[in-house]
Amino acid sequence: MYFTVKAAPQHRLPLYKTVLCVTCALILIVNGLFLFHNLEALKRANAQVLQSSRVAERLQYLDVLVQDAESSMRGYFISGNEVYLGPTRTVSAETEAEFRQLEKLLADNPAQLKNLSQLNVLVRRKLAMLGQTVDVYNHGGLDEIVNISRYADERNGMDEIRLQTVIMIQEQNETLAARSARFYDEYHKALVLGMGINGVAILVLVMFYQLVRRSFVNQAAVEHKLQQSNENLEEMVAQRTEQLSVLSRHLISISEEEKVRLSRELHDEMGANLTSIGMDIGAVMQQLKETHPELAAQLKRARGTLVDTVELKRRIVENLRPSLLDNLGLCAAIDSYTEDFARMTKLPCETEIGPEVDAIAREGDASLSIALFRIVQESLTNIRKYAQASRVSVTLKRTHEGLVLRIIDDGIGIAANTLAKPMSHGILGMRERALLLGGSLTIRRGRNDKGTCIEVRIPLKDAAVQAAPQPLSIPLRQRADDHIPSSPPYSTHPHSVPDPHDLAQ
Numbered sequence: 001m002y003f004t005v006k007a008a009p010q011h012r013l014p015l016y017k018t019v020l021c022v023t024c025a026l027i028l029i030v031n032g033l034f035l036f037h038n039l040e041a042l043k044r045a046n047a048q049v050l051q052s053s054r055v056a057e058r059l060q061y062l063d064v065l066v067q068d069a070e071s072s073m074r075g076y077f078i079s080g081n082e083v084y085l086g087p088t089r090t091v092s093a094e095t096e097a098e099f100r101q102l103e104k105l106l107a108d109n110p111a112q113l114k115n116l117s118q119l120n121v122l123v124r125r126k127l128a129m130l131g132q133t134v135d136v137y138n139h140g141g142l143d144e145i146v147n148i149s150r151y152a153d154e155r156n157g158m159d160e161i162r163l164q165t166v167i168m169i170q171e172q173n174e175t176l177a178a179r180s181a182r183f184y185d186e187y188h189k190a191l192v193l194g195m196g197i198n199g200v201a202i203l204v205l206v207m208f209y210q211l212v213r214r215s216f217v218n219q220a221a222v223e224h225k226l227q228q229s230n231e232n233l234e235e236m237v238a239q240r241t242e243q244l245s246v247l248s249r250h251l252i253s254i255s256e257e258e259k260v261r262l263s264r265e266l267h268d269e270m271g272a273n274l275t276s277i278g279m280d281i282g283a284v285m286q287q288l289k290e291t292h293p294e295l296a297a298q299l300k301r302a303r304g305t306l307v308d309t310v311e312l313k314r315r316i317v318e319n320l321r322p323s324l325l326d327n328l329g330l331c332a333a334i335d336s337y338t339e340d341f342a343r344m345t346k347l348p349c350e351t352e353i354g355p356e357v358d359a360i361a362r363e364g365d366a367s368l369s370i371a372l373f374r375i376v377q378e379s380l381t382n383i384r385k386y387a388q389a390s391r392v393s394v395t396l397k398r399t400h401e402g403l404v405l406r407i408i409d410d411g412i413g414i415a416a417n418t419l420a421k422p423m424s425h426g427i428l429g430m431r432e433r434a435l436l437l438g439g440s441l442t443i444r445r446g447r448n449d450k451g452t453c454i455e456v457r458i459p460l461k462d463a464a465v466q467a468a469p470q471p472l473s474i475p476l477r478q479r480a481d482d483h484i485p486s487s488p489p490y491s492t493h494p495h496s497v498p499d500p501h502d503l504a505q
Contacts, residue, residue, distance in 0.1 A: 020211065024204040031197040038190030045183035052176035055105045055112075056169050062098045063165045065091050066123060073130055077137060088130060095123055112171060119164040126161060249436040252429070256370055263321035266313055274310050278303060322373065329358040330369040331396075334376055338394055341380050349380075350393040357396055360403065360460060368458065371433040372396070372405055375441075378426050379407040379454050387411030389451060398460070402439070405456040408446045434458065 069091035075084035099120050106112040285299040317323065325333040331353045342349040361369045376394060383389055389411035396405045427443070434441040439458035446453045 020204065020208050024201065024208060027197060027201045027204060031194065031201060034193055034197060035190070038186065038193065041186045042183065042190065045179060045186050048179040049176060049183055051105055052172050052179055055102060055172045056176070058098055058102050058105065059165050059169050059172070062095060062102075062119075062123070063162065065094050065098070066126060066161055069127065069130055073134060076134070085134065088134065091130075092127055095127065099123075109175070112168060112175075115164065115168050115171070119161065119168065122161045122164055245432065245435065248428075248432045252432060252436060253367065256367070259320040263317045266320070267317050267323075270313055271310075274306060274313065278306050278310070281306065321370075325369055325373055330361040330372060331355075331358050333369075333373055334394065334396065337373070337377060338380070341384070341392075345384050347384075347389060348391050350391075351395075352393070353396045354398055356398050357403065360398060364461065365437070368437060371437055372403070372456070372458070375405065375430045375433055375454075375456055376407060378430050382426055383407075383409050383411065383452075387413075387452065402457060402459040405458075407454045408451065410446060410451040413445060413450070413452050414443060430454070430456075 065087075068087040072084045072087040076082065076088075099116070102116055103113065106116055281299050281303045285296050285303065288296040288299065322333045322337070324336050334353060335351055338349045338351045341347070361372075380392070380394075383392055387409045389409035392407070392409045394405075394407050396403065398404075427441075431441045434456050437458050439456060442455045442457075444453050444455070445451070
């Protein structure tokens with residue numbers, strides 16, 4: 001599966017959806033402004049209605065004050081008790097306060113202010129008359145009051161006050177009715193306008209909901225299709241990976257079979273031919289040694305070349321198919337190869353192989369021995385080329401889980417990006433050989449976090465496990481330098497670098 005590091009494209013909302021959202025927001029804003037304006041208008045209309053009601057109440061109360069003053073005066077005349085003069089004495093201050101309140105309430109109505117001024121004159125005149133009447137009564141008695149009343153029409157003054165009050169109350173009632181009608185008109189307009197704007201907003205919201213719902217459904221459908229496509233791709237990748245893995249294992253098996261066939265042909269046919277040629281050259285060389293020494297010397301050089309060719313053939317055969325692997329078993333083959341590796345690379349190589357491994361290899365599958373040998377061979381080749389190590393160890397033991405092969409070096413290690421490279425054929429080949437046996441291959445840091453540890457775990461079949469001895473063992477820990485307890489090893493001796501003098505001899 002391939003991944004991209006490019007940034008995802010920035011998707012924008014379609015233009016019609018943006019316009020619809022902006023329209024809905026503007027409608028809601030306008031609705032709020034209209035509601036605020038209508039609320040202020042309703043508050044003003046309600047204030048005017050309350051003002052008209054208070055004016056009517058004040059006018060009626062003013063009329064009541066004047067009537068109470070007149071009634072209290074008459075009670076004083078009848079009873080002679082000054083207690084009845086309380087309303088008469090306080091009426092002036094109370095009426096003045098009421099007139100001031102009315103002036104404030106009628107400040108925006110010039111016509112009513114004019115009527116209020118006339119009413120003020122009438123009330124003051126009436127109150128002055130009431131005061132004079134009381135003074136006359138205190139100095140002359142009731143007879144003087146009777147004489148004055150013959151010539152003065154007190155009822156006329158009171159009627160004028162009542163008439164003026166009624167006129168003002170009537171005008172105020174008309175104003176109140178007009179303002180109430182205006183209030184209800186404003187209320188009706190606000191209600192209708194608010195309902196209309198809310199209806200339009202609800203319609204726009206419904207349209208927006210439909211668009212969002214449609215987009216969500218489309219997105220869900222696209223995500224479902226994408227998920228199905230990803231599942232199909234993953235399944236296809238898994239199938240292709242499995243097919244490639246099977247093909248790789250098949251190619252490995254064919255390659256090993258072909259190597260076995262070539263090694264046998266080289267060993268049998270070519271070996272026999274080279275041996276026959278060597279015997280013939282030796283016989284001729286013995287015959288020509290006395291008669292033709294020059295030809296005998298040439299045949300001796302030719303025989304030396306033939307010996308080198310035989311050695312080359314042997315190395316080729318050993319590389320194709322180690323003879324020790326078929327004759328003496330896996331342990332001897334690995335031990336011999338590590339010894340050759342130490343001699344050629346001059347690197348100390350410690351080998352530790354359990355004695356039960358040969359029995360398991362013989363009882364197990366024929367591909368087990370060659371797979372483990374090839375993994376060791378490839379690992380040591382990589383160490384020789386790239387590791388720059390100073391010491392190498394090869395361990396092959398059996399645990400309760402199966403066979404565990406570890407190749408550890410103290411070199412520079414393997415970078416993580418190197419493991420992920422698709423061209424790391426050696427590592428891929430070793431992993432495929434492990435998978436061919438149902439096992440796994442793990443690569444991590446070596447001892448003390450230095451170098452590399454290649455660990456191969458091969459599960460064993462029941463027959464192979466039963467055929468091998470059962471040594472006491474403990475579970476493996478996940479470190480490269482853990483010891484794998486087992487029975488006494490097959491080979492524990494380190495392969496040191498040989499002496500050049502020994503090699504020469």
